[in-house]
């Protein structure tokens with residue numbers, strides 16, 4: 001096969017792997033919705049996290065796959081073994097680094113994210129930054145149902161503590177986060193900030 005033929009075949013293989021990953025995550029999250037008033041399909045979130053990465057110049061396939069899969073074990077019946085079997089050990093490891101232990105108390109989960117983030121691999125830190133960026137932009141657009149302005153403020157303060165632990169990983173993602181952190185919650189949409197108690 002010519003070198004051009006090899007390149008095309010490698011690219012086709014990567015595209016097929018990416019589509020397999022999206023298909024897998026879409027099936028796993030198929031009955032889940034986001035917490036916004038429109039109850040957006042949950043799969044929009046992992047796809048958006050992957051897009052935040054490519055927009056910021058991250059094209060490593062395993063990292064993009066892990067972004068797409070990052071909530072499957074945490075929020076669905078998916079196991080790490082399943083992920084490893086279908087997508088390999090590298091993807092499994094990044095997903096594992098981004099998965100909270102849901103058997104713990106919520107406050108402990110939040111504390112552990114702050115504590116663990118500085119020790120994550122570069123790939124997991126990138127997913128973490130892209131994940132929080134997506135959630136913060138979502139919150140900025142519209143608070144999840146039942147969240148007061150104080151709850152939103154609390155989330156932003158916590159998210160900053162988490163992403164501060166991943167500084168020095170990706171300048172573009174960090175600049176976009178800085179832009180959000182530099183504005184107070186009340187400046188998001190002025191007095192019209194959309195909370196749905």
Ligand SMILES: Nc1nc2c(ncn2[C@@H]2O[C@H](COP(=O)(O)OP(=O)(O)O)[C@@H](OP(=O)(O)OP(=O)(O)O)[C@H]2O)c(=O)[nH]1
Nearest residue numbers: 033034035036045071098131132135136138139143144155
């Ligand atoms: N902004 C926003 N978030 C939503 C929405 N729907 C679901 N979420 C998820 O809710 C989480 C934040 O809620 P929490 O502070 O954990 O509180 P809650 O579960 O009691 O509501 C976020 O995850 P996380 O804890 O930040 O981290 P991770 O699970 O992604 O790692 C985010 O992914 C939505 O419509 N808007």
